Amino acid sequence: MDPTEPRTQDLGFARLDVDRAARTGDPEVVLGQGKRPEQVVTLLRTLHREHPDRAVLATRLAPEALDLVARELPQATVDDVARAAMLGPLPSPRGLVLVVAAGTSDAPVAAEAALSVAAHGAGVRRVDDVGVAGLHRLLAVRDELAAADALVVVAGMEGALPSVVGGLVGVPLVAVPSSIGYGASLGGVSALLGMLNSCAPGIGVVNIDNGYGAGVLAARIARQ
Amino acid sequence: MDPTEPRTQDLGFARLDVDRAARTGDPEVVLGQGKRPEQVVTLLRTLHREHPDRAVLATRLAPEALDLVARELPQATVDDVARAAMLGPLPSPRGLVLVVAAGTSDAPVAAEAALSVAAHGAGVRRVDDVGVAGLHRLLAVRDELAAADALVVVAGMEGALPSVVGGLVGVPLVAVPSSIGYGASLGGVSALLGMLNSCAPGIGVVNIDNGYGAGVLAARIARQ
Amino acid sequence: MDPTEPRTQDLGFARLDVDRAARTGDPEVVLGQGKRPEQVVTLLRTLHREHPDRAVLATRLAPEALDLVARELPQATVDDVARAAMLGPLPSPRGLVLVVAAGTSDAPVAAEAALSVAAHGAGVRRVDDVGVAGLHRLLAVRDELAAADALVVVAGMEGALPSVVGGLVGVPLVAVPSSIGYGASLGGVSALLGMLNSCAPGIGVVNIDNGYGAGVLAARIARQ
Amino acid sequence: MDPTEPRTQDLGFARLDVDRAARTGDPEVVLGQGKRPEQVVTLLRTLHREHPDRAVLATRLAPEALDLVARELPQATVDDVARAAMLGPLPSPRGLVLVVAAGTSDAPVAAEAALSVAAHGAGVRRVDDVGVAGLHRLLAVRDELAAADALVVVAGMEGALPSVVGGLVGVPLVAVPSSIGYGASLGGVSALLGMLNSCAPGIGVVNIDNGYGAGVLAARIARQ
Amino acid sequence: MDPTEPRTQDLGFARLDVDRAARTGDPEVVLGQGKRPEQVVTLLRTLHREHPDRAVLATRLAPEALDLVARELPQATVDDVARAAMLGPLPSPRGLVLVVAAGTSDAPVAAEAALSVAAHGAGVRRVDDVGVAGLHRLLAVRDELAAADALVVVAGMEGALPSVVGGLVGVPLVAVPSSIGYGASLGGVSALLGMLNSCAPGIGVVNIDNGYGAGVLAARIARQ
Amino acid sequence: MDPTEPRTQDLGFARLDVDRAARTGDPEVVLGQGKRPEQVVTLLRTLHREHPDRAVLATRLAPEALDLVARELPQATVDDVARAAMLGPLPSPRGLVLVVAAGTSDAPVAAEAALSVAAHGAGVRRVDDVGVAGLHRLLAVRDELAAADALVVVAGMEGALPSVVGGLVGVPLVAVPSSIGYGASLGGVSALLGMLNSCAPGIGVVNIDNGYGAGVLAARIARQ
Amino acid sequence: MDPTEPRTQDLGFARLDVDRAARTGDPEVVLGQGKRPEQVVTLLRTLHREHPDRAVLATRLAPEALDLVARELPQATVDDVARAAMLGPLPSPRGLVLVVAAGTSDAPVAAEAALSVAAHGAGVRRVDDVGVAGLHRLLAVRDELAAADALVVVAGMEGALPSVVGGLVGVPLVAVPSSIGYGASLGGVSALLGMLNSCAPGIGVVNIDNGYGAGVLAARIARQ
Amino acid sequence: MDPTEPRTQDLGFARLDVDRAARTGDPEVVLGQGKRPEQVVTLLRTLHREHPDRAVLATRLAPEALDLVARELPQATVDDVARAAMLGPLPSPRGLVLVVAAGTSDAPVAAEAALSVAAHGAGVRRVDDVGVAGLHRLLAVRDELAAADALVVVAGMEGALPSVVGGLVGVPLVAVPSSIGYGASLGGVSALLGMLNSCAPGIGVVNIDNGYGAGVLAARIARQ
Ligand SMILES: Nc1ncnc2c1ncn2[C@@H]1O[C@H](COP(=O)(O)O)[C@@H](O)[C@H]1O
Ligand SMILES: Nc1ncnc2c1ncn2[C@@H]1O[C@H](COP(=O)(O)O)[C@@H](O)[C@H]1O
Ligand SMILES: Nc1ncnc2c1ncn2[C@@H]1O[C@H](COP(=O)(O)O)[C@@H](O)[C@H]1O
Ligand SMILES: Nc1ncnc2c1ncn2[C@@H]1O[C@H](COP(=O)(O)O)[C@@H](O)[C@H]1O
Ligand SMILES: [Mg+2]
Ligand SMILES: [Mg+2]
Ligand SMILES: [Mg+2]
Ligand SMILES: [Mg+2]
Ligand SMILES: [Mg+2]
Ligand SMILES: [Mg+2]
Ligand SMILES: [Mg+2]
Ligand SMILES: [Mg+2]
Known part of the structure; x- marks a missing residue:
């Protein structure tokens, strides 16, 4: 492995690890704590663009972030009990x-x-x-x-x-x-x-x- | 209750509360931790003299204290697993x-x-x-x-x-x-x-x- | 005892242990923390139905839960200091x-x-x-x-x-x-x-x- | 499941759960801490008798327990670095x-x-x-x-x-x-x-x- | 050093250490926590007067303090992300x-x-x-x-x-x-x-x- | 001392120790935490009545309690910084x-x-x-x-x-x-x-x- | 006060504060923990020389330190229960x-x-x-x-x-x-x-x- | 940097990072805790061989490790107070x-x-x-x-x-x-x-x- 090669998405406020799925089999997930609602939306949208056929997640979202996701990403699933949002199709389940x-x-x-x-x-x-x-x-x-x-x-x-x-x-x-x-x-x-x-x-x-x-x-x- | 009346046994190193049973129904118990073996023996003997027909206890005894009790108070029950000693007859059990x-x-x-x-x-x-x-x-x-x-x-x-x-x-x-x-x-x-x-x-x-x-x-x- | 036999009330959000009184002599009590007011009311009502001649309790109720219980279950005793509610007649006291x-x-x-x-x-x-x-x-x-x-x-x-x-x-x-x-x-x-x-x-x-x-x-x- | 049926080996000082493998796929393991060396040997021997074709373990053994196991159960594997002992053949490895x-x-x-x-x-x-x-x-x-x-x-x-x-x-x-x-x-x-x-x-x-x-x-x- | 000589600014609510830069090379910094917004402004202004050609700082400012500083000291830099304010020119950077x-x-x-x-x-x-x-x-x-x-x-x-x-x-x-x-x-x-x-x-x-x-x-x- | 004799003021919600000054030289002080504003006022008033020529105190008062004291007991000193109130004349200072x-x-x-x-x-x-x-x-x-x-x-x-x-x-x-x-x-x-x-x-x-x-x-x- | 003036005894391993009594009324006391027995003896001896008519103390002495003090400073009082040693005459008691x-x-x-x-x-x-x-x-x-x-x-x-x-x-x-x-x-x-x-x-x-x-x-x- | 290239010394019990000085300017140091005396000696000797003209260290050595180092590596400096050992010439001091x-x-x-x-x-x-x-x-x-x-x-x-x-x-x-x-x-x-x-x-x-x-x-x- 050449560790300088794996790809990164530079979003200014974040250096998104879009290589995560290639290494570990699962894409990066957004931790909502301490992030502004717009940042959550941008991160989720970017992850989705990188993994269009695989659901991506954001967790620990404050009510304002849940709301903004619902408004800006209407195709997302927003789970109010879990305080999380998901974008993209679920993988077919194994086990x-x-x-x-x-x-x-x-x-x-x-x-x-x-x-x-x-x-x-x-x-x-x-x-x-x-x-x-x-x-x-x-x-x-x-x-x-x-x-x-x-x-x-x-x-x-x-x-x-x-x-x-x-x-x-x-x-x-x-x-x-x-x-x-x-x-x-x-x-x-x-x-x-x-x-x-x-x-x-x-x-x-x-x-x-x-x-x-x-x-x-x-x-x-x-x-x- | 006149709180200055309850009896106390002054042993020099201890001011033994021999009134405990009168107040609470159960005699004082010796806590072995931090006491010298001779002190444990003296306390147990004194408690026994005050409550001759009711078992009295000493707990958390170091091996030396267990040994000295066994030697000095041969009528005592020494429980090596419980690290405790008992002197005098058990009360008849209720419940x-x-x-x-x-x-x-x-x-x-x-x-x-x-x-x-x-x-x-x-x-x-x-x-x-x-x-x-x-x-x-x-x-x-x-x-x-x-x-x-x-x-x-x-x-x-x-x-x-x-x-x-x-x-x-x-x-x-x-x-x-x-x-x-x-x-x-x-x-x-x-x-x-x-x-x-x-x-x-x-x-x-x-x-x-x-x-x-x-x-x-x-x-x-x-x-x- | 056949442990698969004791009864359970399936309320969707809860699997209420209505067998508790049979085993321990006392019915289940609702812990209000982390539950929605409607859930508290439903649980209290269900417990009461199972134990109609024995008071049942809900504790640690937030003000909203205390209010909803007062409105929905007017026969309940609501204790604002204790932050608790009780439904059904008190057992006759022993001791x-x-x-x-x-x-x-x-x-x-x-x-x-x-x-x-x-x-x-x-x-x-x-x-x-x-x-x-x-x-x-x-x-x-x-x-x-x-x-x-x-x-x-x-x-x-x-x-x-x-x-x-x-x-x-x-x-x-x-x-x-x-x-x-x-x-x-x-x-x-x-x-x-x-x-x-x-x-x-x-x-x-x-x-x-x-x-x-x-x-x-x-x-x-x-x-x- | 009838929970009163699973078998138990009563050793006086222990009520050995010899049904563990039936329930979970793996036999009980002896935790050496707080047990006397003879107890460790007895437990290991009993587990081995119950699972003759499957290795059984004792862990967290003090030096005296490791020694006694080595002496009393010469067919056991004693691992001094791991402070553990094993008796019986290893299962054939999967994964x-x-x-x-x-x-x-x-x-x-x-x-x-x-x-x-x-x-x-x-x-x-x-x-x-x-x-x-x-x-x-x-x-x-x-x-x-x-x-x-x-x-x-x-x-x-x-x-x-x-x-x-x-x-x-x-x-x-x-x-x-x-x-x-x-x-x-x-x-x-x-x-x-x-x-x-x-x-x-x-x-x-x-x-x-x-x-x-x-x-x-x-x-x-x-x-x- | 004669420790009774170093200068102090007595502001009533504070005994400002205006000698700090002489001793350590860096002026005192205002810790906003537990101080009223007016106190923060007064302290920052005083520090600035003592060190006119060297930036002085106030940190851990509540929103009200950030606001008051912005209003009362318009020449100050207010950093909302860092929750801090700075007054006076930056030293020329070394290293x-x-x-x-x-x-x-x-x-x-x-x-x-x-x-x-x-x-x-x-x-x-x-x-x-x-x-x-x-x-x-x-x-x-x-x-x-x-x-x-x-x-x-x-x-x-x-x-x-x-x-x-x-x-x-x-x-x-x-x-x-x-x-x-x-x-x-x-x-x-x-x-x-x-x-x-x-x-x-x-x-x-x-x-x-x-x-x-x-x-x-x-x-x-x-x-x- | 006959401990059953010292006086107590029964206020329903409190059993005020009005004997404290006789025993220790200083009257009881009201701890505001967890008390309702009216209770604080009643306690302060009662302590003042018992010790008319000696200041009595209430500490750790919430803003509502400070306000109610100021309104109900206008002769009291209310210290907003100390979050405390005092009623009655200060003793003449010694030392x-x-x-x-x-x-x-x-x-x-x-x-x-x-x-x-x-x-x-x-x-x-x-x-x-x-x-x-x-x-x-x-x-x-x-x-x-x-x-x-x-x-x-x-x-x-x-x-x-x-x-x-x-x-x-x-x-x-x-x-x-x-x-x-x-x-x-x-x-x-x-x-x-x-x-x-x-x-x-x-x-x-x-x-x-x-x-x-x-x-x-x-x-x-x-x-x- | 000129803080550079107060006297110090340089013992190599220690910079003994022999000015303490002048400032606070009481001489320095030796903390035995972490010191070698010879160091304790030297410190006690030095303190005594500085305060010949006032008892000086060493506390938290290990048995070896208590022993060495007893041997090297026979005029010292060694208190085995208190694990401490004292050298010099007691001040006349006030209060x-x-x-x-x-x-x-x-x-x-x-x-x-x-x-x-x-x-x-x-x-x-x-x-x-x-x-x-x-x-x-x-x-x-x-x-x-x-x-x-x-x-x-x-x-x-x-x-x-x-x-x-x-x-x-x-x-x-x-x-x-x-x-x-x-x-x-x-x-x-x-x-x-x-x-x-x-x-x-x-x-x-x-x-x-x-x-x-x-x-x-x-x-x-x-x-x- | 190609991170798979940096050199490593495989000693069986250790995978010694002999590339540390190339990356950080300072060679690896042996932490004595939890290592056997022979391991300490081997590690120190290996580090010395890799950095012959630069002192290498082992710290937190038990008395047995200090002794064995003194015996096996007589050219080493053993500091009993610091519980450490050093092998090789000191770098010439800067600052x-x-x-x-x-x-x-x-x-x-x-x-x-x-x-x-x-x-x-x-x-x-x-x-x-x-x-x-x-x-x-x-x-x-x-x-x-x-x-x-x-x-x-x-x-x-x-x-x-x-x-x-x-x-x-x-x-x-x-x-x-x-x-x-x-x-x-x-x-x-x-x-x-x-x-x-x-x-x-x-x-x-x-x-x-x-x-x-x-x-x-x-x-x-x-x-x-
Ligand atoms: N094992 C024990 N654990 C806790 N408390 C004990 C124990 N044994 C005796 N005591 C209590 O410790 C008190 C004795 O303290 P002492 O006067 O130091 O002997 C008694 O009042 C006992 O109730
Ligand atoms: N090293 C260990 N650490 C934690 N648990 C252990 C260990 N060894 C055995 N056990 C567990 O401790 C239980 C045995 O406890 P006991 O009945 O006291 O022997 C078994 O159910 C084991 O799963
Ligand atoms: N600020 C305080 N901090 C700690 N203890 C206090 C304080 N104010 C009053 N007290 C003590 O708390 C006791 C009053 O408790 P209460 O009976 O609940 O009013 C008195 O005996 C006071 O000595
Ligand atoms: N006394 C010490 N305290 C903390 N870390 C140490 C100490 N001595 C060495 N180390 C570090 O511990 C690491 C060595 O760990 P090990 O590989 O177990 O020898 C090295 O990377 C050292 O930087
Ligand atoms: Mg990140
Ligand atoms: Mg006692
Ligand atoms: Mg439940
Ligand atoms: Mg067990
Ligand atoms: Mg200050
Ligand atoms: Mg009270
Ligand atoms: Mg010192
Ligand atoms: Mg290492």
Whole structure:
């Protein structure tokens, strides 16, 4: 590899890595945090031009950015729950990822994960509100869990759900701590620590509320 | 109450609260940490003289203190796993406490809890190694859990066991985080945070490795 | 137990655990955080339908949720101080829980605890503003403390009240750190640490500001 | 599934989950921390008896445990660098995992990961000492990285290696923070935080020094 | 030196250190945080009067302070991205500082750094959006990096960019962690820790988002 | 002392400790945080009635509480910078406290301290903006420092001022960390840690931004 | 003051501040941590030569340093509990400091404080083992507390003792958190936080286990 | 640059970056932590062979490694205080670095810094024991500070020395927090935070006890 060759799109405020898909199989994704709405639109439009037949994503969008994308890029899919936008056709899905969430309040993170899985080329299904305080809800979907190619498991508070799932099935599992909770939940740090210390093996953990990162990893595993 | 009246035993190095049982129903307990072995022996002997027909305890004893107690107070029970010593007859047990531990490595904490329950007047039984990665072990003892008057649940690493137990039965539950784990377990802090953020209600948490405190609370609940 | 049998109410956005009361003696409670007001109303209504003769609760409600509940469920009790709502008749009380608060500013947490005690079937009385800097206020109610079946003790800042209460009486004690304080109070973490390290035994600690969890545990102890 | 049916081996001090392989595809592994050497030997022997044609592992073994295993179970493989022992024949490998380490000092963690990969049924190769301060070492193995089915990437100090690898290839990546470093490395917490905040997606993180957990996840991905 | 002699401007609310330039070569700079807009204007005006032929700065200005400065001191340069204001002519530049930023969202910090470099007498150029997940963007500017007299390197999230730059060139490097990120980025602490633990030597780190401090140090190095 | 005798004012929402002055020499002070404006007014009025010839204080008042006090208690002194209110005549001052602040931005904390000193019976003078980066400002007031009976020293950011003052004079010194700073100042925790670790002895530290507590301690020392 | 004039003793490895007593009233004290035993002896000897009629101190001495001091400076007082050594005659005491300790295990810290008080010119008395779980022990000495000129209050675990003492008497109070405790006591940090957040005012806090610093401050207050 | 070309020495256990000097001007340095003594010797010997006329370093060596280096490489300089070893002739010094230390106990860090400066081609002088509690010691060397080309300033405990130095002179300053202190010094974290929050600008901070990193940066600045 000649590292000076890979292409870059110079947009003034950004030096867009349009070579990313060539290297890693997946195009660059726009992180909305700290960017102005116009910048988000420009970045999304540029990525789409570079990858016309492959969906591109922008995540963590503030309401103003979601609005501007909806107005400027009417062909885009805007997901208000996931606070994300997508432009271009979904890849045809290979493999299946199950996105499992402990509670109703984890919906935004689960939605971001599911969207990311789809945009990165795997099939996706969601299973919500199966927290460990009511085990029968989880045991009822045990076969579904076992049949997936990869799992994304979202939980806030004590973050115990991945440990229990990881003791039931051996499917590669990506755990996402959510920031749901209060007081000693420390903004999701307690759930994060719980997942890192899981007594069940085979669990990879991503950042708090990082449905996107989990979705990418799970899609890469599932579509192999 | 005239607070200047309650009795105190002045031992020079200690001002022993021999009125504790009159106020709270349970005699003072010696915390071994930071005390010299001779001090532990003297304190235990004095507590025993004040409460001749009720077991008194010393906890968190270093090996030298355990040895000296064994030598100087041959009638004492020395529990090497719990790192504790007891002097005097057990009260007759009222109610039943189940001490549940997630793993084999939690044995010292579970032993300290069980000894403390017994010394504080409740019946006690132990259930070991029923961590959440192998749920069937726990579900197999569900009826035993439901039949207890109080539960002590010990777990290290992610500390998820109390959440799962608390979703199965409504028995008052005292959770003890243990320091088993490494790295991001932060000496038991992760298990502690997990228990404090449990999505199952009705769980009171004590300090890391504090089998003693858990035992006292559970005994007080069970013997009511 | 056949864990696939317990009943679940599928509400689309939630998989409501309507089997909880059968397992633990107490119905599921709605955690308002992260839920839309309509979801709170639907969940409360569904829980009420499942447990028509037993009060059900929703806690940590934002003002909009409190308002919508008041409008949509006029028969509900809406407690603005506790930021909670209750639907259905209170169980007849068994036993007595005393909810003790260190300062005036701890009122919201004490109110949530008291409501939860009542909804979970125990009698409840409150003792407010008896912080340790004016001991005589606490010593004046010593007999009331001793006569209760369980205590909930709420305190912010250094969280010392449970240690002092726990040295006066042997009643099972549930400690709730509140987030009252500033600077090094770290949002309630200092009070939490103080309570976990109490030199008085027999104290179970719940999450910061978690009046609900404390109320459930205390009610379970008191109603035995 | 009838959760009361799965088998358990009651060893007195342990309730061994011998059903784990049936549920997850991989047998239980012995965590050496907090266990006595004899307990380790008994557990390993029991696991081997249950899975005679499949390697079983014990990890985080103190020198005394490594010695006793070597003496009592002479047919076991004892890996002094990985501080682990293995008993029984390796499964025939499916897929390939590359274990990449930033520095020479990360060898124990990389060794534990590699052993765990092999014991869990995938092929494994190691690439050592390719930290980001000398990028050419990493760029020289770019094709090897891209050809693997899964990557385990170990790094201490600032833990930047997974970010750089994750920008070069799209292979599923399991990141392991190591405790190598001092001062503000906080025993590996800085590397852990670095990996969780990686600007490259598709990275699952495990606990500090947890080569075992990383190996299991990578093997499960690779052998699919 | 007679330390009682250095001059001070007493402004009532402030005891302005107008001797700073005599001692350190650079005049005092106004920190806007916690000051009222009028105070900022008065301080800037006073500093300008003391150093009429040398630019003086005010940083971390709230929008109201930026506005008032623009109105009251029309000859001032107001930089909305850097949230800073400058009054008086720039010193003629000696040496060259390159301000390198990992992402588009780090622009405010990079702008503050660049302005500070210029105001403190060195030449400055910016290189934006060269994060480590797309190495070719950085490798493409390697010669520019090597030709500078000092580097300021800004990065959020895992803060890995200084390690990679520090492995490519031996130019004195000042690293600035930015607060871009979420969850386990802990408001920039993760990037800070990453930079402090860099495996490349020769890196001095400043406070999170402290473009000003980095700019001063880099200018002092470059203008030598 | 008969602890059940000391008087208490029962206000319904508060159990006001009107015996405080009899025990400690100083009346209770109202902490405004978490109290409704009407409650603040009632408490201040009640304290004033109990101590008609001695100023009483309310601190940490929100703007609405400051306003209501000004309207309902026109004879009260309302200090907008200190966010506090005082009712009743100041005690005649004994001794002198110097309140020293590192920067202009520490004014609110210094003002709260100065008001508290005066209300607790000592004389007070302020010295502002003498931070350690311009030592001559501090050395110029060395004699004033040495002549005081007690010092309150307020500083944010690195909190180094008490160490330097404590090396210059042996006057009892109360250090107050302020929350001025950003990023790694961690809301004042860095200044707090700096002061606790001072290499100069004879320094007592209070909570972050706690001008009130520092003022009380300094007044008690000075008026002896 | 001419700051270049104050005298310094150049010992090669140290630049001893022999001017300290002239500035602050108290000579420099040797911190044993990180110094070789011979260095401790040389420093103590030099300080003694400079202040022949005033006791000088060395604190935090390792056993080897205590031994070497005893051998080389036979006229020194070596306090094994306080881990400190003193050389030269005690100043005649002015005022009285009471050193109050919560438990027997706090003895080393209380001893260091008492020795420091005496060496810094105040009278001293100790009151041990009066922790808040047995209030009557403290209430019994209330008059003694009130009669002192300053208090040093040592406590580990939750560190509640200063709050209770501070509510009983208005004597200036220096609080010392001790490292006694385990788990969530975090090496004394919990006690420290408790003391900083005390609901009783007039409390100055020193570093964990810093009996020396507390003693100096209390002596300075008491001897005024 | 063709990044696949730079040379690497494959030693089996290490992939030594022998191209480092070509890229950055300074050869790789051996970090002793986590390496076996023989590995240290081999690495040092290899580096020396690659750079025969330029000193190479190994740092953070355990006593056994220091011994083995002394025995195997008798021509090496072994610095027991700095815990480091150096092989080969020093470069001829350009510019001057002053290494300033707050206390005697910071000697090991100051020694490591001084050795690293010399090995990286700058002249070096040390100024020890000039902590801020005795300012005259520092003011006495003010001219020496101002004359240096770069400063390394080492301090433990509250880490205030860089702030004071940075207010006296405008020389580029590298601050090194040391781990000297106890309790709330948190192993050097308090000093680190103090330095990052310095109110004097132009200060770059390195990891706790990282004399090596500070020395490299200072040498690079000074030798320009
Ligand atoms: N293992 C333990 N953990 C926590 N607290 C304890 C323990 N053992 C005894 N204690 C408490 O510590 C106090 C004894 O402290 P001391 O006066 O130092 O012996 C008693 O009041 C006990 O309730
Ligand atoms: N090195 C390790 N790190 C983390 N978890 C482990 C490790 N080794 C084994 N385990 C897990 O710990 C559990 C065993 O705990 P125990 O029942 O105490 O032996 C198993 O379920 C393993 O998956
Ligand atoms: N600004 C303040 N910071 C800390 N404590 C305070 C402050 N103002 C009042 N207090 C203390 O807080 C207690 C009042 O609490 P409360 O009963 O809630 O009003 C009093 O005992 C005061 O000593
Ligand atoms: N004392 C030290 N502190 C921090 N980093 C160091 C130290 N000594 C060497 N290093 C760096 O650590 C890297 C060597 O790591 P390794 O490859 O494990 O020997 C080199 O790139 C050095 O720049
Ligand atoms: Mg739910
Ligand atoms: Mg087990
Ligand atoms: Mg009150
Ligand atoms: Mg290396
Ligand atoms: Mg970018
Ligand atoms: Mg200023
Ligand atoms: Mg005691
Ligand atoms: Mg010194």
